[in-house]
Amino acid sequence: xxxxxxxxxxxxxxxxxxxxxxxxxxxxxxxxxxxxxxxxxxxxxxxxxxxxxxxxxxxxxxxxxxxxxxxxxxxxxxxxxxxxxxxxxxxxxxxxxxxxxxxxxxxxxxxxxxxxxxxxxxxxxxxxxxxxxxxxxxxxxxxxxxxxxxxxxxxxxxxxxxxxxxxxxxxxxxxxxxxxxxxxxxxxxxxxxxxxxxxxxxxxxxxxxxxxxxxxxxxxxxxxxxxxxxxxxxxxxxxxxxxxxxxxxxxxxxxxxxxxxxxxxxxxxxxxxxxxxxxxxxxxxxxxxxxxxxxxxxxxxxxxxxxxxxxxxxxxxxxxxxxxxxxxxxxxxxxxxxxxxxxxxxxxxxxxxxxxxxxxxxxxxxxxxxxxxxxxxxxxxxxxxxxxxxxxxxxxxxxxxxxxxxxxxxxxxxxxxxxxxxxxxxxxxxxxxxxxxxxxxx
Amino acid sequence: xxxxxxxxxxxxxxxxxxxxxxxxxxxxxxxxxxxxxxxxxxxxxxxxxxxxxxxxxxxxxxxxxxxxxxxxxxxxxxxxxxxxxxxxxxxxxxxxxxxxxxxxxxxxxxxxxxxxxxxxxxxxxxxxxxxxxxxxxxxxxxxxxxxxxxxxxxxxxxxxxxxxxxxxxxxxxx
Numbered sequence: 001x002x003x004x005x006x007x008x009x010x011x012x013x014x015x016x017x018x019x020x021x022x023x024x025x026x027x028x029x030x031x032x033x034x035x036x037x038x039x040x041x042x043x044x045x046x047x048x049x050x051x052x053x054x055x056x057x058x059x060x061x062x063x064x065x066x067x068x069x070x071x072x073x074x075x076x077x078x079x080x081x082x083x084x085x086x087x088x089x090x091x092x093x094x095x096x097x098x099x100x101x102x103x104x105x106x107x108x109x110x111x112x113x114x115x116x117x118x119x120x121x122x123x124x125x126x127x128x129x130x131x132x133x134x135x136x137x138x139x140x141x142x143x144x145x146x147x148x149x150x151x152x153x154x155x156x157x158x159x160x161x162x163x164x165x166x167x168x169x170x171x172x173x174x175x176x177x178x179x180x181x182x183x184x185x186x187x188x189x190x191x192x193x194x195x196x197x198x199x200x201x202x203x204x205x206x207x208x209x210x211x212x213x214x215x216x217x218x219x220x221x222x223x224x225x226x227x228x229x230x231x232x233x234x235x236x237x238x239x240x241x242x243x244x245x246x247x248x249x250x251x252x253x254x255x256x257x258x259x260x261x262x263x264x265x266x267x268x269x270x271x272x273x274x275x276x277x278x279x280x281x282x283x284x285x286x287x288x289x290x291x292x293x294x295x296x297x298x299x300x301x302x303x304x305x306x307x308x309x310x311x312x313x314x315x316x317x318x319x320x321x322x323x324x325x326x327x328x329x330x331x332x333x334x335x336x337x338x339x340x341x342x343x344x345x346x347x348x349x350x351x352x353x354x355x356x357x358x359x360x361x362x363x364x365x366x367x368x369x370x371x372x373x374x375x376x377x378x379x380x381x382x383x384x385x386x387x388x389x390x391x392x393x394x395x396x397x398x399x400x401x402x403x404x405x406x407x408x409x410x411x412x413x414x415x416x417x418x419x420x421x422x423x424x425x426x427x428x429x430x431x432x433x434x435x436x437x438x439x440x441x442x
Numbered sequence: 443x444x445x446x447x448x449x450x451x452x453x454x455x456x457x458x459x460x461x462x463x464x465x466x467x468x469x470x471x472x473x474x475x476x477x478x479x480x481x482x483x484x485x486x487x488x489x490x491x492x493x494x495x496x497x498x499x500x501x502x503x504x505x506x507x508x509x510x511x512x513x514x515x516x517x518x519x520x521x522x523x524x525x526x527x528x529x530x531x532x533x534x535x536x537x538x539x540x541x542x543x544x545x546x547x548x549x550x551x552x553x554x555x556x557x558x559x560x561x562x563x564x565x566x567x568x569x570x571x572x573x574x575x576x577x578x579x580x581x582x583x584x585x586x587x588x589x590x591x592x593x594x595x596x597x598x599x600x601x602x603x604x605x606x607x608x609x610x611x612x613x614x615x616x
Contacts (some may be wrong), residue, residue, distance in 0.1 A: 018516075018517045019517060019519070019520050020520070020521070020532075020536070021516050021517065021518055021520065021521030021532070021533075021536060021602070022516065022536050022539060022540065023509075023514040023515065023516045023536075023540060023601075024514070024515050024516060024517065025514055025515075026514070026539070026540045026543055026544070029543050029544075029547065030539065030543050033543065033546065046546070046550055047550055047553075047554065050547055050550040050551050050554060050580065051554055053580070054498060054565075054573075054576040054577070054580065057497050057498055057501055058494040058495060058497055058498050058576075059494065059497070060490050060493060060494055062497055063468060063472065063493055063497065066465045066468070066500070067465075067468075067469060070465055070469070245476075245480065246476050249472065249493075250472050250475075250476045253468070253469045253472035253473050253476070254473060254476070256469045256473075257469070257473050278462040278465060278466070279462070281462070281465050282458060282461045282462050282465065282500075282504050282507075283504070283508060283511060283513045285465075285500070285504070286461065286500070286501060286504030286505060286507075286508045286513065287508055287513050287514055287515060289497065289500070289501040289504075290501055290505055290508070290514065291515070293501060340517050341515055341517070343515065344515070344517065384519075
């Protein structure tokens, strides 16, 4: 067997083990052992594999992941998310479709605090859907904005997936984090525009109702007291990187410090909340790090076998426009997302796609944002998008008592999926949307 | 026997608690380092190396507990469609595979630990660390992972229990 063929075999083996239901990290480790046995000389290969493995996760850039997860979990458990939504709810007053806008703006703010798509979606779903349904919002407006906004956490810094992508693809993590900010905010604006169009076309989709609103100055005060302090966390993470005060990992630690201070200031820094947030940090990060542990060696074995280089060479030799190849990679990512979780997809495709993107002359940071956007879209793409199933499961029943159907959720998601597609086209047409901010930092 | 099981359970929980302590320690260490640097003081040279080693200890300390918590991600799109009997057999085969892989790595890491100890190997970063200290978490962590996967068939519980879709820390959380 040629080394390239062994590379192909271990790739197929990982895929099969994943589909067989083997825990993904163990699937990678099993394939690594097979690869090391055949490529590096039997038992000696296995010893070499384990000997080298101590370096796989002892990388300073990865520190950002536990810090971001802990930061978001602490803010969530300390009850700061609820305060943000209450304040925004008051601020938007009698705006038609108010609760849908609150979902998008609150979800975007929370994305900038947690970096966790599922935490974001779960929080938005539990807080907003029951209220919107109670107020007579149609399913398209009650569920659609949540499905769209939930995924923003993958793009808006601090995104854990961005740290993971940057770390595995060996690109500047700080640049990748910053590159997601403007596209993320544009996406939020596109979601708001979609809501405005939906409300204008069908005012009954978000019926008006009586509200006992305090004076505007009072509402502004509530907003200033509950939302503006969260800017401290965002400043510690994004601001410290932009100003060159700290690396992304160091900025993440300061994000934790800011979260601790805010949780204390709002009276949420209890022993119980700290313990719960640490449990989240340990479980999420432990899972991610074991995956990196397995997949980093997998990437090295693929490169060692020559399989990665062969795929890149074949793809670059293929006589097709660069954007056709980009579209194909995007399609592969979105399609895989219908069957697999986002981390597994990244671990499988990064060894091939990033060298290929570089060979095609694409900016790796820009390509990183395109990949993250594909990850977001894959979560909401029918027929298997994970968020679609999640919302079908958790959404309260229709007013007539019937359950919300999968088709209703898909219809609600489609306009927001179209926003993602528009964002992708904007990124292709104007790469500066992603690259301008990292360029400022140099 | 019962006492051993209780001690083992405490070890798995204790390792997870140790992982949580490491997260707090790393955050404190980095904040102190950057603050000292910003104030014009010389920060300790060992910060980066210590945090990097902490990541290895963190990962391996949390790994067995995560198996117990069903926190390791698995793709279940086909698995969930298997009929009951086939699924149970399949599940046992997966546990066996996971345990074999984990024990094999623990064994090799253990052998490397002993060898590094005997040779006095040193890992050189911003501080020098005995190499056996790097193989220690691998040996303990993977041995724990193997045992935890064996625990499922022995206690007739399932890593794929219905409440555990992709585990409490599922992939989508990241």
